[in-house]
Amino acid sequence: MSRFRSLLQASVNATKKALTWNVEEWVPPAERHIFKFHSKEDLKKWHLYSDSEYGGLSSASLEIPDKGDGSDCTG
Template sequence: MSRFRALLQASLNATKRALVWNAEDLVPPSEKYIFNFNSKEELKRWHLYSDSEYGGLSSASLEIKESGNGSSGTGLFSGNLSLDVSERSRWNITRSGFCGMRSKKIYTENWVNSPGQQEDNSWQAFVFVPKDNWYIAKIPLARYLPTWRGNVIDAKLEMNPSRVVGMSLSANAEGGIPDARSGPGDFLVEIDWIKALRMQ
């Protein structure tokens, strides 16, 4: 295809996109599903990690639990938190007892992030979830704290929502919210969906 013809085709495609615009391009919806744990396809969007990558002995799994009543399934994030470290570890880690599930890059067009930007910071919010009950946790961006390697950075930084490119959930044997149950052992978190809410 000639250079002129390619330029003409690109111009026509841009014109078509401009004529068939979507209202969400101007004003994003007030809420949007980012992750919906209703099928095994959802598992492909996540990567599991644990201290075992550095010589720890914790383990994690993520699976979809099919419901028996015809409704969609839910995600089961489970595993075992161990404070022990393998004697043959080539890493000199000082803290073990963590597992997590990290999303692959998410691109939500103009809703949350700007595709192509690199992630610079890691932000963390603590969530307390009551045992054996479904709970909808709403976490405002202001509750997220900047972190480096799991430690909170003591600095006044503001999260830029346009640079959010992924998220993760983690379970830790130590630290967290005061009065929350913690320590080594088995854990299980059932997840139905994760949404983004526009509050303004």
Template sequence: MSRFRSLWQTSIQATKRALKGTWEDLMPPSEKVVFHFNSKDEISRWHLYADSELGGLSSASLEIPDTDSGAPLTGVFSGNLSLDLDECSTWRMKRSGFCGMRSKRFNGFIDLDSYDTIAMRLCGDGRCYISTIPLDRYLPTWRGNVINANLEMNPSRIVGMSLSVNAEGGVPGAKTGPGDFQLEIDWIKALRS
């Protein structure tokens, strides 16, 4: 009988502590790490694509460079953008010069409904990179280009994210054209203001 009474009292005390909590205790944290590019396991959660899948000659990689300095590890998305086409290709491409990385499907969904901003810690090379992220001004993209589509984003059911680069286009002043690209990526976080 004393074990039951002890368990009952412990349960009542835990319930009282939970009820004394504040509204802030029920809110999710102000930031949530979605991806941290600091290990080979994290890098393996991404799939690379390029126009080479369709007859282009662009290439991409996502790696964590070996460092002996003890500096924090950071992912590097790099490669080469080419406007040329493989003459032997059976695809009839009209445009080339794009590469990207897309997260593999989450195990279920990731719920970002409590957050209003996506932040990325990056070090770029002057090129314009496009990301499909759940913001109020979300822009759907395909193969490095923004597409016109009337889509509604459901931030509580995110299935993946992507980051791409295109040899042509971008914001004024950004580096364009064929050639090498390199983007260091530390993390992607969801933030709540």
């Protein structure tokens, strides 16, 4: 009987969640910058590669303007 009760409770909980879902739960989070680079010198300790080197199809890129004024760059 306890299996039936737990199955019924799980079904009720899933139904409640489905009926009261929030749109924000289905929207992916906003893009965030994971690393901050202040210059090209900061990148020397990292090995930057494209996943296409390993057969991937990503089109992501990292661009650092060569201003030399110490402005923040993100990647």
